[in-house]
Every structure is written in C-alpha cells, then in structure tokens.
Amino acid sequence: MSEVHILLVEDHLVVRNGMxxxxxxxxxxxxxxxxxxxxxxxxxxKDGLKPDIVLTDLNMKEFDGMLLIEQVSSEFPDIKVIVLSMMDCEQHVSKSFENGAKGYLVKNxxxxxxxxxxxxxxKGGRYLCEELSMNYVQKSIDRNHYTPNLLDPQALELTSRELEILELLGEGLTNLEIxxxxxxxxRTVEGHRQNLIDKTGSKNTPALIKFAVLNGLLR
Structure with a gap:
C-alpha cells in the first residue's frame, strides 16, 4: 500500500499529539x-509542503477549518481534505462537502x-462516517413512516367553503387573491379565515397551516 502523507490541523495540543x-x-x-x-x-x-491529505478540525480560534477547506480546494485541488470534528449537525457536514471536503468524521x-x-x-473516494450516515438514514426512515393525525373536518365543523379557503391558504394565496x-x-374571505383559526385553536395563519398539515387537512 502506497504511503499517505498527512498534514494534521488541530488547535488542541493534547488531541493533536494523540492523533x-x-x-x-x-x-x-x-x-x-x-x-x-x-x-x-x-x-x-504555499511554502511547498505537498501532503496527500489534510486532516482538520473545524472549530479553531484562528482561521477555522471551513475556511481552510475552501482555500485548499481552490488553491491546491490535488490535496484532499478530511474533517475530524465534534460538530455533527447536518449544516456543517453539508457545508464542508460543498466547500470541497472529501471526508467527514466525528471525533469519537x-x-x-x-x-x-x-x-x-x-485513493480518490469520498467518505461520511458511519454514525452520521446512519443518523441520516434513520431520519429518512422516520420521514417515510410519518403519517399525520387525520382529523375529520366535520369534527371541527368546517364548512366546504372553509375547506376550500384553507386549501388556497395552504397554496400561499393572500386573502385578496382568494x-x-x-x-x-x-372581507368574506377574512371572515372564513378567522373562523378557521378559531375552530382549530390556532394563533395565526401560519399556525393554522401547520395544524392543517399535521392533521391531514392539507397535503
């Protein structure tokens, strides 16, 4: 197996030495x-060091890892960057790959x-650690298995006109457009909208739309 040259970027000395x-x-x-x-x-x-891999943390006080990924990808495209971080949120993972990272690992x-x-x-591949990969898979499974609580409009005493207006509100139409x-x-539309808010116990129109989606009144 060919030798892999690594540049390690980590602002905690103990962690860096251990790594x-x-x-x-x-x-x-x-x-x-x-x-x-x-x-x-x-x-x-820039002084001529040519590692195969830059293994970097993200959260560093001076010139953080996210900026480093962007700079390395832009100026040294042959060098591959792998993130090793405590940050496991989707935004950091997505942004890292968007900026050019080839791998993302959590520190545990x-x-x-x-x-x-x-x-x-x-060797030219890309990698997301098992923990994060399985988290994303589980979220996808949960979304696919999610079913709203289906309410019968009659239980809320919603009229056919109110349901019609609710559907148009869900499409983003204003009172005037409706x-x-x-x-x-x-004024009639505003009256129906207020009835919908009152009957569903919602605070405002966005809350009404959320209630309708969660309870199967809107798709």
Missing amino acids: KLLLEAQPNFSVVADVNNGSEALEML VAADELVFCINHVA SKKLFLSK
Missing part, C-alpha cells in the same frame, strides 16, 4: 506536519474507521 501517534502507528501513514490552525496550514502549503470515530477513511479518500379566485369579497 499524530495514532496515525504514525499505521505502516503507510506519515504525518509530514502538524499545526495549530488553518493559517499555519496554508503557509506550509473508531481508529479503524479513521484509517479506512484516510485510505479511501487517498377573494378574486372565488369571486368573494375580501
């Missing part, structure tokens, strides 16, 4: 440099998965 020891214990890994922040990493790259990842990720990315579409006065 360095773990990585260098692998027969085909070589940590060519370890630095405190993204600015130091870029300086080394097992050593063998870290090694696999680095080797996989070094009045023109149904050939009603604006």
Whole structure:
C-alpha cells in the first residue's frame, strides 16, 4: 500500500499529539506536519509542503477549518481534505462537502474507521462516517413512516367553503387573491379565515397551516 502523507490541523495540543501517534502507528501513514490552525496550514502549503491529505478540525480560534477547506480546494485541488470534528449537525457536514471536503468524521470515530477513511479518500473516494450516515438514514426512515393525525373536518365543523379557503391558504394565496379566485369579497374571505383559526385553536395563519398539515387537512 502506497504511503499517505498527512498534514494534521488541530488547535488542541493534547488531541493533536494523540492523533499524530495514532496515525504514525499505521505502516503507510506519515504525518509530514502538524499545526495549530488553518493559517499555519496554508503557509506550509504555499511554502511547498505537498501532503496527500489534510486532516482538520473545524472549530479553531484562528482561521477555522471551513475556511481552510475552501482555500485548499481552490488553491491546491490535488490535496484532499478530511474533517475530524465534534460538530455533527447536518449544516456543517453539508457545508464542508460543498466547500470541497472529501471526508467527514466525528471525533469519537473508531481508529479503524479513521484509517479506512484516510485510505479511501487517498485513493480518490469520498467518505461520511458511519454514525452520521446512519443518523441520516434513520431520519429518512422516520420521514417515510410519518403519517399525520387525520382529523375529520366535520369534527371541527368546517364548512366546504372553509375547506376550500384553507386549501388556497395552504397554496400561499393572500386573502385578496382568494377573494378574486372565488369571486368573494375580501372581507368574506377574512371572515372564513378567522373562523378557521378559531375552530382549530390556532394563533395565526401560519399556525393554522401547520395544524392543517399535521392533521391531514392539507397535503
């Protein structure tokens, strides 16, 4: 297996030293440099350092990892960036890949998965750690299995006209637009809308729409 040269970017010295020891214990890994922040990493790259992989944290006080990903992807496209972070929210993961990262790991990842990720990315692949991948899969399963609580409009004493107006409100139409579409006065539409709010116990129109979706009155 060919040697993989790694630039390690981590602002916590103890964590950085531990990561360095773990990585260098692998027969085909070589940590060519370890630095405190993204600015130091870029300086080394501009001075001619040519790692295969930049393994970086995101949350650093000076020149954070997200900016580093963007700069490396733009200025050194042959170098692949892998994120190793405590941040597990979808926004950070998506933004990292959008900026050019090739891998994303959370810091509680097992050593063998870290090694696999680095080797996989070094060969040209992309990788999202198992924990985050399964979280996304579970969310997808939950969404697919979600079924709203179906309410009978008659139980709320909703009239056919009120249901018609509710559907148009759900489509984003204003009172004036609904009045023109149904050939009603604006005041009449406002009256029906208020009846809908009162009958469903909603505070306002957005709350009414949310109630209608959750209870199967709108799709």
